[in-house]
Amino acid sequence: MDQKRALIIDDEPDIRELLEITLGRMNIHTLPAADVKSAKALLDENEFDFCLTDMKLPDGNGIDLVQHISDNFPHLPVAMITAHGNMESAVNALKAGAFDFVSKPIHLELLRNLVDTALNLKPLDTVKQESTELSLLGDTAEMQLLRKQITKLARSQAPIYICGESGSGKELVARMIHEQGPHADAPFIPVNCGAIPSELMESEFFGHKKGSFTGAAADKEGLFQAASGGTLFLDEVADLPLPMQVKLLRGIQEKAIRPIGSQQELPVDVRILSATHKDLAAEVEKDNFRQDLYYRINVIELRVPSLRERIDEIPVLANALLTRIAKDYNTEALAISDDAMEALKKYHFPGNVRELENILERAFSLCEDDIIKTEDLSLSPAEDTIPEEADVEDPQTTSATELPEDEYVEGTHSSLPENVDSLESYLEGIEKNVIVGTLEATRWNKTAAAKKLGITFRALRYRLKKLGLE
Numbered sequence: 001m002d003q004k005r006a007l008i009i010d011d012e013p014d015i016r017e018l019l020e021i022t023l024g025r026m027n028i029h030t031l032p033a034a035d036v037k038s039a040k041a042l043l044d045e046n047e048f049d050f051c052l053t054d055m056k057l058p059d060g061n062g063i064d065l066v067q068h069i070s071d072n073f074p075h076l077p078v079a080m081i082t083a084h085g086n087m088e089s090a091v092n093a094l095k096a097g098a099f100d101f102v103s104k105p106i107h108l109e110l111l112r113n114l115v116d117t118a119l120n121l122k123p124l125d126t127v128k129q130e131s132t133e134l135s136l137l138g139d140t141a142e143m144q145l146l147r148k149q150i151t152k153l154a155r156s157q158a159p160i161y162i163c164g165e166s167g168s169g170k171e172l173v174a175r176m177i178h179e180q181g182p183h184a185d186a187p188f189i190p191v192n193c194g195a196i197p198s199e200l201m202e203s204e205f206f207g208h209k210k211g212s213f214t215g216a217a218a219d220k221e222g223l224f225q226a227a228s229g230g231t232l233f234l235d236e237v238a239d240l241p242l243p244m245q246v247k248l249l250r251g252i253q254e255k256a257i258r259p260i261g262s263q264q265e266l267p268v269d270v271r272i273l274s275a276t277h278k279d280l281a282a283e284v285e286k287d288n289f290r291q292d293l294y295y296r297i298n299v300i301e302l303r304v305p306s307l308r309e310r311i312d313e314i315p316v317l318a319n320a321l322l323t324r325i326a327k328d329y330n331t332e333a334l335a336i337s338d339d340a341m342e343a344l345k346k347y348h349f350p351g352n353v354r355e356l357e358n359i360l361e362r363a364f365s366l367c368e369d370d371i372i373k374t375e376d377l378s379l380s381p382a383e384d385t386i387p388e389e390a391d392v393e394d395p396q397t398t399s400a401t402e403l404p405e406d407e408y409v410e411g412t413h414s415s416l417p418e419n420v421d422s423l424e425s426y427l428e429g430i431e432k433n434v435i436v437g438t439l440e441a442t443r444w445n446k447t448a449a450a451k452k453l454g455i456t457f458r459a460l461r462y463r464l465k466k467l468g469l470e
Contacts, residue, residue, distance in 0.1 A: 070097030212261025
């Protein structure tokens with residue numbers, strides 16, 4: 001294996017020597033430069049695998065050099081050395097095309113991790129774009145651009161803010177960025193910021209030491225440690241409470257976190273991706289979100305188009321989703337009638353691709369034949385749009401409510417029983433009991449059970465899988 005080569009640019013001899021020694025111990029051959037002019041000359045005369053440059057140089061600045069490398073040597077990852085606390089320079093460098101940054105005084109462990117990551121980057125022309133099971137389908141100009149952006153941004157460690165409506169595929173985009181990056185085998189940790197109780201947030205994100213608070217019976221790693229070497233995806237980041245935003249900001253800026261009860265900060269090598277269906281800039285204006293955190297996570301903004309902007313691609317998406325649904329239930333994929341497809345193309349889709357998937361999954365279970373008709377889709381009227389501010393949850397398939405009342409209800413309740421957490425779990429329990437009782441009555445003959453329940457055999461199999469009975 002050929003020895004890797006790195007270009008080191010810094011006007012301070014002591015810093016250059018430290019960097020040369022550190023990279024030399026990693027078996028990397030280094031060439032030093034003290035200014036922009038000599039760096040450009042070395043770039044023209046040699047091939048490098050990595051470049052590390054200081055921000056301030058005698059005859060220019062590092063950002064201009066980063067831009068030069070990005071324009072003329074796009075395959076060469078370059079990292080910026082910034083002064084301690086000068087996050088603005090780091091952000092500008094990332095926007096100019098820098099792979100990552102490291103702050104002075106240089107933490108050698110973080111530097112080594114940064115260099116390893118840069119050297120693990122795959123050439124742009126070898127990156128497999130369609131890496132996830134259901135990739136970003138479609139050939140519109142917007143989707144082609146989005147795929148190209150994902151491939152390019154996967155080579156950077158810059159924080160990315162993914163914006164788009166609920167259900168449009170923001171987590172899929174985040175996963176594709178991770179999977180096409182240098183640490184595809186490292187953890188991808190998604191977290192819904194709105195689902196963590198505020199009093200547990202610091203412990204969940206940063207971990208805690210044994211005895212640091214009541215109930216802390218042992219040391220616990222936080223999400224940052226769990227995502228070490230990989231990606232932490234902050235979904236619905238707008239729902240973070242303000243006190244937690246401050247702590248998160250420091251973690252991103254310093255690349256270090258302090259577990260609750262610990263006296264020391266721990267360096268963390270984590271890429272931050274974030275998303276929300278809300279207008280984050282508007283949340284900043286309302287003082288619901290810190291402006292400084294907004295600029296840190298929004299170094300690069302990536303917009304995911306809504307399904308309404310991709311109407312012509314609904315047939316491609318629908319057929320791909322039906323194929324996947326059929327695979328999940330070990331059955332043949334169903335076709336969609338022309339009328340049903342037209343109905344889908346005219347539908348407003350407030351829940352975007354997620355809603356399309358749920359509509360098709362429901363139709364799959366309810367369809368009496370081998371082709372999905374318009375009535376199987378159970379589409380709501382176009383005027384019944386969901387308010388913009390509302391987060392669209394996955395529509396649940398009709399289940400127990402489709403059965404005759406006398407088969408599953410002995411009476412009515414004004415409220416849920418005390419031992420039941422939600423209406424959904426309550427109804428699932430009723431449905432499960434009815435189905436199991438019917439199967440027992442028919443000696444587990446599924447065809448007979450489906451007939452007795454008044455549903456298709458496919459619908460029964462669908463419910464059995466959903467309820468964990470098959």
